[in-house]
Amino acid sequence: QSALTQPPSASGSPGQSVTIFCTGTSSDVGGYKYVSWYQQHPGKAPKLMIYEVSKRPSGVPDRFSGSKSGNTASLTVSGLQAEDEADYYCNSYAGSNNLVFGGGTKLTVL
């Protein structure tokens, strides 16, 4: 299985919206509704932000939203805040109880 494809970087000004894309194949992203997104601040463990493509765990602000079209999933952060600056990773179920991560996107709040 190959890693999912994410852009290395993304940026936006406070208050703006930014969307991060995650491209896979029909064997992972396109084949299942089990895409999740994780936020990781430097030196910290990843934190679950979105699961099953578009669901938010309790406590995650509704500024974070997810969607999927075909083999590409996306994470949108609306109303950017300074604390949103972090690395973001997508993850997908890839069949046979396997998971695959994206390469990660560094989000900069300008």
Place this chain on the structure above:
Amino acid sequence: QLQLQESGPGLVKPSETLSLTCTVSGGSISSSSYYWDWIRQPPGKGLEWIGSIYYSGSTYYNPSLKSRVTISVDTSKNQFSLKLSSVTAADTAVYYCARQVDYGAELDYWGQGTLVTVSS
């Protein structure tokens, strides 16, 4: 509140076996609703899924690591473990343990991570 804590040597010699344990507290590892996973992150790089185990002992491994990985579970101690054999410098990473939800596959609880360096 569920907590996961990794433990094990922080330094392993090349060609030897890396061994880590994840202790779960605040919940039972024997729950039928979850898998228990290992993920790693080389310094400055992205996350890589290593594999997972069900409380019954069923295991699932990343195909790229399968020949070198063994994950086991000890339900009496509420722990699960990782062994990675024949390590090289490329295996230097922060190793995380995490809980994977059975239906949905998301990793909802993570340990803090432990850095393992492969060096002579």
